[in-house]
Amino acid sequence: MIRRKRTDCPPRCKVRTPLAFLLLLLGLLAGPASAEQTGVVDAVVDGDTLRVRTTGSAEAVTVRLIGIDAPERSHPSLGKEFFSDEAAAHLASLCRGRTVRMEKDAEEADNHDRLLRYVFLPSPDGRLLNKEMLDAGMARVYTRFPFSRKDAFLGAEGRARREGKGLWKDGGMAEARWLAAGNAFPVEVYPSGGRTFVLAHKGLAKPGVERGDLPKEIEGILRLRGELSDTEFASKARARGFRPLDPSKAGSAALESPGERALLPSPATGGMVVPWEEAHRHQGEEIVVEGTIVRTHRAEKVIYLNFHPNWKRYLTIVIFVKDLPLFPADPEKAYRGKKVRVRGEVKLYKDRPEMDVRSPGDITVVP
Numbered sequence: 001m002i003r004r005k006r007t008d009c010p011p012r013c014k015v016r017t018p019l020a021f022l023l024l025l026l027g028l029l030a031g032p033a034s035a036e037q038t039g040v041v042d043a044v045v046d047g048d049t050l051r052v053r054t055t056g057s058a059e060a061v062t063v064r065l066i067g068i069d070a071p072e073r074s075h076p077s078l079g080k081e082f083f084s085d086e087a088a089a090h091l092a093s094l095c096r097g098r099t100v101r102m103e104k105d106a107e108e109a110d111n112h113d114r115l116l117r118y119v120f121l122p123s124p125d126g127r128l129l130n131k132e133m134l135d136a137g138m139a140r141v142y143t144r145f146p147f148s149r150k151d152a153f154l155g156a157e158g159r160a161r162r163e164g165k166g167l168w169k170d171g172g173m174a175e176a177r178w179l180a181a182g183n184a185f186p187v188e189v190y191p192s193g194g195r196t197f198v199l200a201h202k203g204l205a206k207p208g209v210e211r212g213d214l215p216k217e218i219e220g221i222l223r224l225r226g227e228l229s230d231t232e233f234a235s236k237a238r239a240r241g242f243r244p245l246d247p248s249k250a251g252s253a254a255l256e257s258p259g260e261r262a263l264l265p266s267p268a269t270g271g272m273v274v275p276w277e278e279a280h281r282h283q284g285e286e287i288v289v290e291g292t293i294v295r296t297h298r299a300e301k302v303i304y305l306n307f308h309p310n311w312k313r314y315l316t317i318v319i320f321v322k323d324l325p326l327f328p329a330d331p332e333k334a335y336r337g338k339k340v341r342v343r344g345e346v347k348l349y350k351d352r353p354e355m356d357v358r359s360p361g362d363i364t365v366v367p
Contacts, residue, residue, distance in 0.1 A: 040052065048065045067142055197209045272288070315353045340365055
């Protein structure tokens, strides 16, 4: 017997099939659930980065504005960049303390776990902060990764350039004068024999650099300068082929490897003072460190004091806001730029060395 394929179907089967298909089609047309979020801006980190307490969350999240790159106050390789304070202040004037609406594009977050978002001011204003920063000349378009508003953003940057706003003041010469005034780590390039070049930086030099290698070598030495302490920088620079211009300094402490520096006596503890750049070697220990506070940052619950702009690598001193009444008024101002001696236990927080200070007696300004 040959079985024929059944073609008939109960009435309810005939109704279900088109209904299921219709629901599926509507779901595809509607796309994913809304990617919008709202939250209150707690703090402005830089001209392109916010701390936002999203609706329904007790903790603030870090949000990076999509498609723009504002100058940083603590760039990992360049240090403090031109117009960084102005950019951060401008962004803060627009949104700090306000409720904002956020939309994502193709990517959820960057490789630093910061949410990537377009951030809008509340209605009826509704301005897009990402574009506002470009309109004011406070940021450049960041084109390394694709994003949907690229053409509009490039147009905004172009207008700011033509009008000489912010970063583009005086055709860019304002930044050139700022850099030449000593606000950067200069690299000198000298033509030498054999159509090669000599690079000189901070008393060190590398001969025989080929023309095609100049960008890579300049970027490399600047990154080392910005990311590392003086001791580690000198050691790593030596590994890249840089040597002291003054041969008499070839064996100086500046060229020692990390861990080679002698510890200093600490009158306060009767022990030794550990160089701040080596504090991470003493996890779980109570030690005394000494150095100059070069960077401070106030978050919602803590104040951070840093011995180096690269706070992810080197020791951070942490003062909790609830303990502030015990400390000098405006501790950021009281300690910034001052040489201090600090006692405490070294802990790792997200692989970063930190030292919590609960009493002003544990941090002393050194004359």
